[in-house]
Amino acid sequence: MRIPDRFDVTVMLDYYAPYVSGLTEAARITAEGLVARGWKIAVVCARHDRSLPAHEVINGVHVFRAPVLAHVSRGFIAPHLPVLASRLAARSDLLHMHLPNPEAAFVAALRRKTPLVVTYHIDTFLPDSPVNRFGMRVVDASCAAAIRRADLVITNSEDQARGSRIWPVIRRRALRPIASPCVDRNGGSPTMREGDGLHIGFMGRITVDKGIEYLIRAFRGIDDPAARLLIAGDYTTVAGGSNIAQLREEAGNDPRIRFTGLLRGERVRDFYASIDVFALPSISESFGIVQVEAMMAGKPSVTTNLPGSRYPVEATGFGRLVEPRDPVALREALLEMAALPPEDRQVGQEAATKLFGGETFLDAHEEAYRAILNGARP
Template sequence: MSMPEARDYDVCVAVNYYTPYVSGLTEVARTVAEGLADRGWRVAVVAARHDPALPLREQIRGVDVYRCPVVASISRGLVSPSFAATVRRVARRSRVLNLHLPMLEAGLITARRLPTPVVSTYHIDLWLPPSLVTRAAMAAVKISSRMALRRSAAVVVNSDDQAEHSQLWPVLRQARRSAISAPCVDRRGGEPAYRQSSGPHIGFLGRIVPDKGLEYLIAAFAGITDPQARLLVGGDYLTVAGGSVIDQVRQAAQRDPRIQILGLLRGRQIDDFYASIDAFALPSIAESFGIVQVEAMMCGIPSVTTDLPGGRYPVLATGMGAIVQPRDPVGLRDALLDVLGWDDVTRAHGAKTARELFGAEGCLDRYAAVFLEQSEAAATARG
C-alpha cells in the first residue's frame, strides 16, 4: 500500500478479543490482519489482554499486536481503561482504522475527530443470556455501536441479509456500506482422524456457549437411532467469554456414548475434523455468518443451520445445506438425515460454489479495496 503520507501503519485493527482467543469475530479480524500483512501491508492490532499471561506487545505473523490491561470483566465484556486511548493513539499513526463492532468503547473511540478514516466492520447485534445486567450491557453496546457507525467513513457487513435485519439497520442503510463475507479457509486435504465407526458422522465446531444452541442439536441427535452414528463436538469451552455450557454437553455424552467431545481444535486438527464428518450442524440461536459452516461446505460437507439473518446466508447463497427454525430439534434431525443422503456430485457442486464465493483471498481483495479507497479519499481531503 503506497500512499503520499508517512504513517507507521497502513491499517490499525481494533478488536476486543484477539488471538489466541477463538471466535468468529476474532477470526475475521485475525485473518484480515495477517492476510494483509502477508501482502506487505504494515498492520497493527489493538486488543484487550483477555489473558493476563499474554504479553502487552508482540508481533504475530507480521502483525504488531498491542494489548491493553484488563481490570475486570462483565459477562463477555472486558473492562480495559486504556483501550480506547490506545486505539486512538495507534490510529493516529495509521492510514485507516478498522473497528470491529459490536464494541462498548466504539462510541468513545470515535467521539472526537480522528485524522484517520474509520472503517467499521459490523458483525452482529450483541446477544447475551438474559438478565438485568446483560440487558443493560446490550443497550449500552447498541448505543455505542450506533455512534461509531454514524462517524464511520465506510461500513462493512457480512451480508446484506444480516444488515437489513439488524436493530441498527436505520444507520446501516444510510452508511457507505459494503457486504464482504467473512474470510473462510479452504481446509481440504485432512485425514479422517476423528472418524469412529461406519455410520454417519455429524459435526459441530465452535465456542461451547449458550448462543450456539447445542442443547437442540443434542436433542436432534438423540432422535437418530443408528447405533453407528456419531456426533463430534469440537470447540473451546475453557476460555470462552461469558461462560460455557460444557456441563450440559458432558451430561449428554454420559447418557449417549455416541457423542464425542473433542475440545478446542487448531490448524491441521480442524482439517482432520472436516474430513471426519458427513454433515455439519450449526443450531445457533444467535449467528451473524458462521465461518465454520462455510469451511465445511468448501470441503463438500453440507451444513444444516438455523433461519437467522446472516447465519442462513451461506446456505442461501450456495444451496449447500438446509435451513431450519431455531430451537426445533425435530426439524434439525430431519434436515440432517436428508443432507446425509446427498450424493457426491451435489456435494462437489456446492463445495465449488462455496469456495468461489467465500474464499479468503477474495475477502482480502475487497477489504483492501475499501481501506485504499478511504485512505486515498482522506489524503485528498487533507490536500
C-alpha cells in the same frame, strides 16, 4: 522487530489471538493477509490474559494490548483501551474497528481525523436477564454511535445488515458486504471417524448462543448405534463462560456423543474429513465461517434461519435451513443432507469455494481502504 513510526491501518477489537472466535479469526486472517501484501498493520485489543505481553508481533502484525481491570460477563473493564487505540489511530492512515464493542463510541470520538472503517459482525447476544438486556442496549448504543461516524460499514452480507437491531443506523452509511475469510480445510484424514455410521459435526465456541443443546436432542432422536456426534470447540477459556455442564447433562450417558475440545491446525482438517454433514444450530449467528469451511470441504450445512447465518446456504444451495430451537426439524434436515449423493456434494463444494474461497475478501478490503484514502466513496 522495531515498531514502525506509522502504520497503514490500526485494527481495534476486544479480543485477538490467541483467543479464538469467528470475529477474532476474521480480523486475524485479514490482518495477516494484508501484511503479506505489504501493508503495515497494528492491532489494538485488550490483554484478556495477563500472561500475554503488552506488545508482540504475530506473523508480521504488531499487536498492542491494553490492561484489563476486571471481567464482566463476556466483556471487561479496560479504560486504557480507547486511549491506546486513539494513539495508534493518530499514527495510522486508517482506523478499522470490529464490532460489537462497548468501547466503540469512545474510540470513534477520540480518533480525530483518521478515516474510520467499521466491520459490524453481529448484534450482541447475552442470556436473557434484566442486567443483560440493559448491557445489550448499552453496547448497541455504543456501536450505533461509532457507525454514525464511519466512512464505511462492512458486514458479512446485506441480509445480516438488514436483520440487525441497528439497521436504521447502518442504512444511512456507506455499506459494503464482504464475507468473512474462510480457509480451505481440504486434505485432512478421517482420524476422528468411528466406523461407517452417520457422523454429524459441530465446531465453534461452546456457548449458549450456539444452540448446541438442540443439536444434542436432535441427534439423540437418531436410533442408529453406529451414528456419532462430534462437538468441537473451546469450553475452557470462553469469554463469559461456557454451558458445557448443561450440554454434558443433555448428552447423558450416550456414548455416541463426543466433545473434542478446541481443535487447531491439521486437527481441523481431520475433523471436516471425518464428518458427513455439518450442523450450526445457533440461536444467534451472523455468518458462520465454520459452516462455509465445511461446505468447501464437501460437507453440506444445516443451519438456523437467521439473518446472516442463512446467507451461505441460500447463496450456494448446499444445505438446509431450519428454525431455531427445533430439534425435530433439525434432525430431519441432517438426515436428508447426510443422504446427499456425491455429485450433489461436488456441485455444492464448488459453489462454496467459488463464492467464499481464495483471497477475494483481501481484494475487497484493499479496494475499500484505497478508495477511502484517495478521498473517494468506497
